[in-house]
Amino acid sequence: MYKRLGVILINFEHMRQIKLILTLALLATITYSCSSSNKDNNPEPDTAAQVETKVLPKASSKVKFDPFNNVEDVRQKLSAVGIGELGEWRDDEKGGYMSVTPYYQFGDGDMPNNLAYYLESDDSSAIKNLRIVLNINNGDRKSALLKLGDIIEKTYRALGMESDTKIINELKFGKELKSESDTYRTRTEVEKSRIETWKFVLETK
Numbered sequence: 001m002y003k004r005l006g007v008i009l010i011n012f013e014h015m016r017q018i019k020l021i022l023t024l025a026l027l028a029t030i031t032y033s034c035s036s037s038n039k040d041n042n043p044e045p046d047t048a049a050q051v052e053t054k055v056l057p058k059a060s061s062k063v064k065f066d067p068f069n070n071v072e073d074v075r076q077k078l079s080a081v082g083i084g085e086l087g088e089w090r091d092d093e094k095g096g097y098m099s100v101t102p103y104y105q106f107g108d109g110d111m112p113n114n115l116a117y118y119l120e121s122d123d124s125s126a127i128k129n130l131r132i133v134l135n136i137n138n139g140d141r142k143s144a145l146l147k148l149g150d151i152i153e154k155t156y157r158a159l160g161m162e163s164d165t166k167i168i169n170e171l172k173f174g175k176e177l178k179s180e181s182d183t184y185r186t187r188t189e190v191e192k193s194r195i196e197t198w199k200f201v202l203e204t205k
Helices: 002-041 045-052 071-079 141-158 165-172
Strands: 097-100 104-106 113-121 129-136 178-180 184-192 196-204
Touching: 071 113, 071 141, 113 141, 129 141, 141 165, 141 196, 165 184, 165 196
Parallel strands: none
Antiparallel strands: 097 113, 104 113, 113 129, 129 196, 178 184, 184 196
């Protein structure tokens, strides 16, 4: 009888252990499920940072000479100066952008003098430099330089700038000159070959 009672007690103990193991397994399953659910609803900090971080397009940099940051405005204002309308701001197929006028002819003779505007940049959103190019074809150098000086003065006014009288006065005598401010540089320069070519250049810093 004692032997039989011992077997019953052993079986009872065995079943209790099995029940305990099953209970622990069930609790582990429930805990894992809750943990997985929380992870789905609350991503880890690194993952959250990756979700919120966006790559923004690089902003075009503004140039120091403020008028040059508005290409269309400059085109319209200079087109009204009187030597022709500036063309579309376009890719120059050399890695840059440009807008030019047709050559404006003036003076007497079979080969009149001519003038043109050039706007140029390596950035589509802003002008980097403005050039006025004068070709003296008929030999009337004095009146050609006076005309260039007049267009330079009108250009300053069109851009809302104070005229640089020193550059214009020196130009009348065929002298090159450079000038500089906080936001831009200007200069006149001459190239002599078969004809005499003068340039006025205004470039942003």
